[in-house]
Amino acid sequence: MLVLLLVLGLSLSAGAVTIRHWDWHQPRMNLKLKYMEEYEKLNPDVKFETQVIGWEDYWTRLMSGVAGGDVPDIAQFHNSQTQAFLNHLEPFPADLFDYDRYKEDFINFEAAYLFDGTFHFYPVGIMSGLIFYNTDYWAEAGLTEADIPTTWDEFREIAKKLTKYDSAGDIQVAGFVPNGILGVFWLDLHYQLGGKLYGEDAKTVAWNNEAGIKALELIEQLIFEDRVTEPGFLGFSEAMGTGHAAMVYSWSWLGGELNNNYPDLNWGVFRLPTFDGKLAPGPVARNNHETGMSVMKGARAEAKGAAFEFLKWLYEETDYLVEVNLILGTAPSNRNLLDDPRIVENPLIAAIAEQVPYTNIPGEIPYEVENDYGLGMLQDLLFFGYSAADALALAEAEANGVLQERPVKWYVEDLYVPVAE
Amino acid sequence: MSQTRKKRIDGKQRFVLAVLIPTVLFFVFFSFIPIIYAFYISFHEMDFLNPPAFVGLANYKGLIGDTHLYNSLRVTATFAVITVFIGGALAFFFALLINSVKRGQAILRTVYFLPVMTSLVAVGVIWGWLYQPRFGLLNEVLKIFGIPRQMWLSSPKTALPSAIAASTWQGMGFTIVIFLAGLHSISQTYYEAAEVDGANSLQKVWYITIPLLRPTFVYLLITGFITGFQVFDQLYVMSGPLNSTRGFIELLYTRAFSYYQMGRASAMAFLLFAIIVTLTLIQFKIVTKTQVEH
Incomplete structure (x- = not known):
């Protein structure tokens, strides 16, 4: 009986995966936790392990993580670190993420996100x-x-x-x-x-x-x-x-x-x-663009697929994208969200939204x-x-x-x- | 009999080894190996994100003519010299005063030592407020006396002296305690004999206290220079404009962890090591020579 229970337990946990995630911004992490909880309910085999590390230490930790082979599966990314970290980020797979639609929907997508035809961090907002x-x-x-x-x-x-x-x-x-x-x-x-x-x-x-x-x-x-x-x-x-x-x-x-x-x-x-x-x-x-999350190349093999599946789900959530932009004080990168009543009614976001089409990103x-x-x-x-x-x-x-x-x-x-x- | 003794010695040795091994291992893994590795890195172009490339002495050669490095050395040397000599002299003066107090010496010692135990960042923030040119307390006090507003940390001319003053205040308690320990070790009979000879207070300090405190002065001089040249937090928190307070370690840290230039930063670390060793050897030489002459 005990053996049977053990076998059942093992087979049940075989598909389980824990996704490790780091961010430096507590309010954004709080929002993510809300959605992660919802995702865990929809996908009982997926669990999240999150950590908030202050901005000053975040990049040093990520750098030493890359060097030591201990990185989060999903890392919050910032484009100021593109030159240093790009080689360590997985490109978003084209079979899961619709590149053509993104080129149409996202402001500055090709200039700010595409590197050699692929993108490695998700567009979220513009400041x-x-x-x-x-x-x-x-x-x-x-x-x-x-x-x-x-x-x-x-x-x-x-x-x-x-x-x-x-x-x-x-x-x-x-x-x-x-x-x-x-x-x-x-x-x-x-x-x-x-x-x-x-x-x-x-x-x-x-x-x-x-x-x-x-x-x-x-x-x-x-x-x-x-x-x-x-x-x-x-x-x-x-x-x-x-x-x-x-x-x-x-x-x-x-x-x-x-x-x-x-x-x-x-x-x-x-x-x-x-x-x-x-x-x-x-x-x-x-x-400048407030970028989203990236899947690290050094992420554990069993977590990579699940990480992209989660990002696909999260970034399809209009509510998440609106809420995160309101928290960050950014205009949504996705043009379709600029008309959202919550964005239009927010004076700060409305002011950026008015100015953003006339702004330039130098790289x-x-x-x-x-x-x-x-x-x-x-x-x-x-x-x-x-x-x-x-x-x-x-x-x-x-x-x-x-x-x-x-x-x-x-x-x-x-x-x-x-x-x- | 001898076997029991041998066993007892073995037992003692085992205890000593058991106590020492964790410390030695700690030293090996967290100091010795990183030092060797840093030396290796100093001959490479490396950012921990890409494979290291051997560049020979290029990182060391790059330090020659590096104006930012020269500026940081000037800032650091100024900091070290002023904190060691002026800070030391002030601490000696306060130690003499405290030592002469008959009652409440322990309380005074604690009061002077409190800033030492305070977080450097908290000290930096508080002094930053005091120094704030428009709304800071210091300028408000100066205003009462009709003295014009000073820019303190906000001017390239006054930023370093301001940071040094705050840092001296913060670290003085430690130096005072060391001086007090030295003063307590001087036998009162010397002073009594001097009094019989009619020496005044100043003469007692000059002819008895200072010569007998020589080991304390040497200790504070050497450790003061070593820590002075390694200053980081104080100058990092109380930074002034145009890199006027950017010390050597801050530049090293920034190059390593903001610019990802690990090789160059490692080369800087070994340059600093060479400077400190040279200065310490010179100090030893001078002290030994004066001791022989004395």
Whole structure:
């Protein structure tokens, strides 16, 4: 009898599989857990083992996992790591995932996801830079939604109007804070003026030019002429959250942070103004894709098939895709979801959705170029006395040094198609 | 009789071995083998994601003329020198003061030691708030005295001194405790004899305390330089603009784990090892020479 029970038990568990999954974002994982539970009910042979690892450690853990042969079967992926990890991700099988439909349905699918004809991480959402504003200060200043600026000239006037100084003349509430994200903000302005991130074949950056200087001069005017912010002021996120900023530039993830960390703050959001007030032909900003999950090449053989089956099921779930975009503050990559009432009614997502068709994805930006030795330097150079041209020349030289040493392989900036007016 | 003794010795040896083996194994697996492996990596182009490629001395040659590396060495050396000499002098001064207190010495010692036990990240965050140029407490205090606002960690000129000051405050308790232990080991009879000879407080410190604390100074000098050159957390948390506080280990860490340049980062690690060994040998040489002369 015991032997019979053992045999039965073994045969029952023979088809069982546990899928291991890592993510760095707790709210997204919470959502996934809800769907995983549902999937487990539908597929009793499939179980999930999940782990949340903070962003700072996530890539180191994944890298050491690849080196040591201990990776999750499904890993949450981010396209900033494409160059490093692409060879370790399984392509999504064409017999399970409809490539032709994805090319039609997903924004930037070919530019942002296809590598040698296959894709290795699922398209989920798109982010871009926006202007967040404190609705209480806005109302105090007698402004309404009709006053939302569409040009940078209008924006400057409103920023001045919203800035509050104390009796000593120090800024108490900054009209506009790009502090902490100034280089990223500059790049959007640079795009608006016809500039690009990269030079030919992405072997160099193309910053120190007329468009770049004009873009940086606008920021210079906001800081030193209009005095709507100043060097050493709080960073954009803290300034907004603590009520020391009336407007800030940020990528759309800030919405989630404000909701989580500053629930009492009343805020709104609008798309980036432009120099002429129009979005077309674009690009008016850089975008980046909040990618989905990947199946690792080093995943256990018995789990790979089940992992793809699960991803197919999950990503066919409209509710999951809408909910995850609402959590991340991103516009859905799938065009068909842009009309979903939950997306349309969300002011943050609606603002991104309005701007996204006019934004460009340049491809990979090396960590050093975005942070330490390139865009990240612009703020400090500008704050500490460098002219726009000198700041750009220095940052450009540093960034070019990085690119010479580590050339960018994923470069799609030139694929942007101007939108008809 | 001799067999019983031999057995007893064997038993002792077995105990010693049993105690030592885990430590030795720990050292071998978590220090020795990784060091050897890091040396191997330093001759390769490697990112742990692709097969390593042998590049000979290229990673070491690449360090020559590397301006970012030179900057990080300057930052680290400045940090080490200031924390060792100025931090050490301040700690010595406070240790003398605490030592002269008759009551509540233990409480004072605990108070000074508290920051040592505090998380470096928490210290960094708190000091970051204190240093905040627009709303920070330090500038508010300066304002009372009519002193203009300072940029502290937000300026490339003042960021490193600001980070060093916070770090010195955080680590001073440890140095004070070491000095206090040294001070307690000095026999009171020396001071009593000096008093009979009419020596004042300063003379007692100069002619008795400092010479008799020489081993403590040597210990703190050597360990201070070694830890100073390995500084990471403090400068990482309290970072200033334009890489003005980017120390050697932070650059090494970033190259390894953000840029995935394991080979170059390993070469940097061995360069740092060489620098620390050289400095320590020089310090030993100087100390030995002055001891002989003394």
